[in-house]
Amino acid sequence: MYPLRGITLKLAAVMCFIVMISLIKAADVPSGEAVFFRSFFAIPVILVWVMIRGDLGQALKVRSVTAHALRGALGTLAMLTNFAAIVLLPLPEATALGYAMPLLVVVFAAMFLHEKVGLFRFGAVGLGLFGVLVVMEPSITMGAADAVETAQLLGVALALFGATCGALAQVHIRNMVQVEQTSAIVFFFSLTASVLALLTLPFGWDMPQGMQWVYLISCGLLGGLGQIFLTSSYRFADASLVAPFDYASMIFAVLIGYFWFDEVPGVQTLIGAAIVIAAGIVIILRERYLGLQRGKARQAKNPFG
Incomplete structure (x- = not known):
């Protein structure tokens, strides 16, 4: 294992994804159109990657x-709503609300996969969801005041719905990886999302102009590259080690939001994000501890080590 290499790749993936959504925000096109460019232009990057690895057949x-179709539908719906939310909300707030997804994964895994989740992890999930409420509260209490604040309220609702769909997709993937290759899941998701996004064409796409072409094509290339970095990071370090670095996206979101979009996150957004991040890290550390305990138990049962 090469943990430093794994952490570096994970941070590169996080940077790719946060720049990707920043480009989508800057392009400001219908979310279905954004999903198409994000998915379609990721396909060549993914194909080159699997060919280099010799995994094209897989x-x-x-x-x-059916499993791939369901994963594609859930993932596409998550992207549609998240991309719409990104346009309506400041980048740091949208990023913080997206942290609800890993918390919901814990809940849905208990509900649908019958994974055993103790009071400790449920307590951490509860703390994290409280942090999400802290982030949401300004938009909820002021959402009916004017058109801008109403749009922010809609953005909050879309972000949470997107997090829910994303969590359901992650739980479904946990089942899929038992029988499907990771490369197949990644490739056919991009293909399915591209096809499903085309169905939104009759509802009105905007013909990209000037830099919009650059933003939209780049978001697809970065999305594919980020997926490669993310997958590769787990080859060099344990998932429990690199997972907390997901939250570096808040640092990147604050910096990009400030310098590119002139967005200054409110104190309440930062406090809520800190609560959600703390809860997420607690869950990750708990998973790591339980994994180590299960490993010791298996070794104790095996007299040959």
């Missing part, structure tokens, strides 16, 4: 069309 092998 990437094109599908065991369950």
Whole structure:
């Protein structure tokens, strides 16, 4: 294992994704159009990656069309709503609300996968959801005041719905990886999302102009590159080690929001984000501890080590 290399790759993935959503925010096109560019232009990057790895045959092998279709539908719906929220909300606030997704994964895994979740982790989830409420509160209490604040309230609702769909997709992927190759899941998701995004074309797309072409094509390339960095990071370090670095996205979001979009996050947004991040890290550390305990138990049962 090369933990420093794994952490570096994870941070590179986080940077790719936060720049990607910043480009989508700057392009300011209908979310269906943004999903198409994000997915379609990620496909060449992913194909080159799997060819270099010699996994092209595995990437094109599908065991369950239904499973891939469901993963594609959930992921596309998550992107549609998240991309719409990004345009309506300041970048740091949208990023903080997105942290609800890993918390919801814990809840949905207990509900649908029957994973055993103790009071400790449920308590951490509760703390994290309280942090989400702290971030939401200004938009909820002032949402009916004028058009801008009403748009922010809609953005909050879309961000939370997107986090819910994303969490359901993650839980579904946990089942899929038992029988499907990771490269196939990544490739066919991008393909499915591209096709589903085209269905929104009759509802009105904007013909990109000037720098919008650059922003939209770049977001697809960065999305594919970020997926490669993310997948590769787990080859060099344990998931429990690199997972907390997801929260570096808040630092990047604050900096990009300030220098690119002239957005200054409110104190309440930062406090709420800190609570959610703390809860997420507690859950990650707890998962790591339980994994170590299970490993010791297996070794104790095996007299040959």
